[in-house]
Amino acid sequence: MYHTWMRSFSPAPVHHRLGLVCLGVGLQYGALPAVGPRTLDHHTAVVISAGSGWLRTPDGRTRTVTAPALLWLAPDIPHHYGAAPGRGWDESFVDFTGPAVAAYTELGCIEPDRPLVPLTDTADARAAIARITRAARSGNPLLEVETSAAVHELLIALRRARADDTPGTDPVLDALARDAFLPLSVAEHAARHGMTPAELRAAVRRGAGCSPKDYLLGIRLHRAKELLTATELPVAAVARRVGYDDPAYFSRLFTRRVGTAPVRFRERQGRPLPDSWSDRVPHPEKSPMIGSRHSARSA
Structure with missing residues (x-):
């Protein structure tokens, strides 16, 4: 039946x-x-x-x-x-x-x-x-x-939902994310975790569906976008915070991947309201609450 x-x-x-x-x-x-x-x-x-x-x-x-x-x-x-x-x-x-x-x-x-x-x-x-x-x-x-x-x-x-790959618990991806802003090559990342470059590439491909270089670049660019949007740090300072000592190289890389230069990207985000802007990037799991202006000031 x-x-x-x-x-x-x-x-x-x-x-x-x-x-x-x-x-x-x-x-x-x-x-x-x-x-x-x-x-x-x-x-x-x-x-x-x-x-x-x-x-x-x-x-x-x-x-x-x-x-x-x-x-x-x-x-x-x-x-x-x-x-x-x-x-x-x-x-x-x-x-x-x-x-x-x-x-x-x-x-x-x-x-x-x-x-x-x-x-x-x-x-x-x-x-x-x-x-x-x-x-x-x-x-x-x-x-x-x-x-x-x-x-x-x-x-x-x-x-x-894959039982053998629960997101957030992959030690290789967690370690790469933790070290993403350090000026390290893929070979140096692999050595830090006791792996060969080939083993690291296979592990990241299995866990994230991309190469270690692309995985690290995605983390760096995501952080750079947050800093460009939520702070007034110069582009050179943003570049250093996400692991690039050469601001010109960072700008070229950002432009090629994002499609617009860092300065232009910041301009497109608009200007903050003077009394409602914070230069602190919020934690992704602790989103800011939206309430009335009175309640926000009295908190």
Whole structure:
């Protein structure tokens, strides 16, 4: 006994320019029949939120699937899977494609070479899928836009829910973030953590989906933007605070990556109100409260 609900969508070329498009969504539970062997021409994320089953990979191995788990079905790669006899499992799936797939794959949010991924939970992923099912109502003029946005959310939720890589607990990334503003090369960063440069590159690629150089640059530029926006420090001082002794090099790097020079970036942020501006960068987990002027002054 099993229950199934599915919808298929046909996005237009203009919708593909959103980066990701949803081709279909489904909710199923119970002793579902096996799927495959088959191949697809698009990506599918199959979220198993309860129960168990099996997955047969292209190398002929049969692996046990225990919820919560994710099955990645990649284009042109054969797959064959099914729920266990008896109670079966609870499954939801989303079919998607689009030019942004390549970037999400490079960033580690889509793993075509890893068909079975254990998850910590499926709450956020199921919430994103629920937004797709709600958008599928009859006559919705924004169906393709809403479902596209939800696919982006789904990929982020699945990345965060990976059981083997809980964000905020990766010691390599934590160590790099702590030392990001020191004037060190990638080789020197690796040596500080008892790793070879190749080992560091592999660890950062696995944890952040990019190279150590790009990971460090992202942290530095993010901090530079905060300082340019929230302080009146000269550009040279901002450069030194984020690890660059050469202000000209920092300005060229900032301009190339951000698309505008540091001085121009600061000008575009606007001028602060005299009685409501602070030159202290707030902690990201302690956001300032918005209240009345009287309450702010009396605090």
